[in-house]
Amino acid sequence: WINWLCDLRTSQAINPHLARLRSPSKTRHWVTSILAVMDSVSLRISLDPDAAKPQDLQLLTEAAVTLDTVAMQIPGLAAGSIPLRELSDRLHQAVTGASQPGDTAGNETAEVIGETSAPIAELNRDGMDPKPSAADQVAAAGVTRADWDNGIAALRQVGYPLPVDLAAARRRFCRIRSVYAPTALALAQEYHAAPAPWSGERTPPVPTMWPKDLLLEQLPSP
Numbered sequence: 001w002i003n004w005l006c007d008l009r010t011s012q013a014i015n016p017h018l019a020r021l022r023s024p025s026k027t028r029h030w031v032t033s034i035l036a037v038m039d040s041v042s043l044r045i046s047l048d049p050d051a052a053k054p055q056d057l058q059l060l061t062e063a064a065v066t067l068d069t070v071a072m073q074i075p076g077l078a079a080g081s082i083p084l085r086e087l088s089d090r091l092h093q094a095v096t097g098a099s100q101p102g103d104t105a106g107n108e109t110a111e112v113i114g115e116t117s118a119p120i121a122e123l124n125r126d127g128m129d130p131k132p133s134a135a136d137q138v139a140a141a142g143v144t145r146a147d148w149d150n151g152i153a154a155l156r157q158v159g160y161p162l163p164v165d166l167a168a169a170r171r172r173f174c175r176i177r178s179v180y181a182p183t184a185l186a187l188a189q190e191y192h193a194a195p196a197p198w199s200g201e202r203t204p205p206v207p208t209m210w211p212k213d214l215l216l217e218q219l220p221s222p
Contacts, residue, residue, distance in 0.1 A: 013073075028194055042176040061088050065084055141178045142182075143174070147197070
């Protein structure tokens with residue numbers, strides 16, 4: 001995935017018109033593919049911080065930089081783009097920092113990732129707020145409580161190991177996703193990407209395309 005992201009970023013930087021090319025399949029789009037991979041990594045880290053690997057932060061960073069590079073080429077989105085160094089530091093902080101009360105898993109994740117706290121100290125000196133409120137993170141993450149509960153229900157049904165404190169896991173997930181989701185959802189809207197779950201709204205509105213084998217469809221109706 002990292003190699004694909006680098007190739008995608010390079011090709012679209014050279015020829016920005018490639019970003020608007022669509023897959024022959026109406027259920028596929030490069031933006032939602034990137035978002036799905038990022039969410040998968042973010043979920044795994046959030047549910048089990050001890051499972052974090054150095055490659056996780058690298059993948060999230062490469063994906064976020066790719067999305068931001070494309071967004072900078074769109075006049076309506078360029079103004080909200082984040083400098084690449086700042087974007088990398090924000091992801092580092094989100095993945096490794098215990099920014100919410102009672103959430104100590106971030107320190108353990110930092111040890112696994114093998115990073116230091118230097119980038120966070122630099123952000124403090126530059127005047128950037130290193131600890132946005134939980135409400136701001138939830139809003140920026142773009143995943144409602146119902147979306148989260150449905151996702152957890154699907155994972156539980158297939159036997160995926162879940163932590164006891166799911167509230168802390170949700171805080172960690174929103175903290176990480178809040179860094180990259182605004183750009184990803186804006187691009188999905190701009191390119192009218194396939195309306196995958198957790199990928200925001202479209203204009204004009206279209207129904208969400210759930211995977212055909214989604215486990216929740218097998219649950220009995222209330």
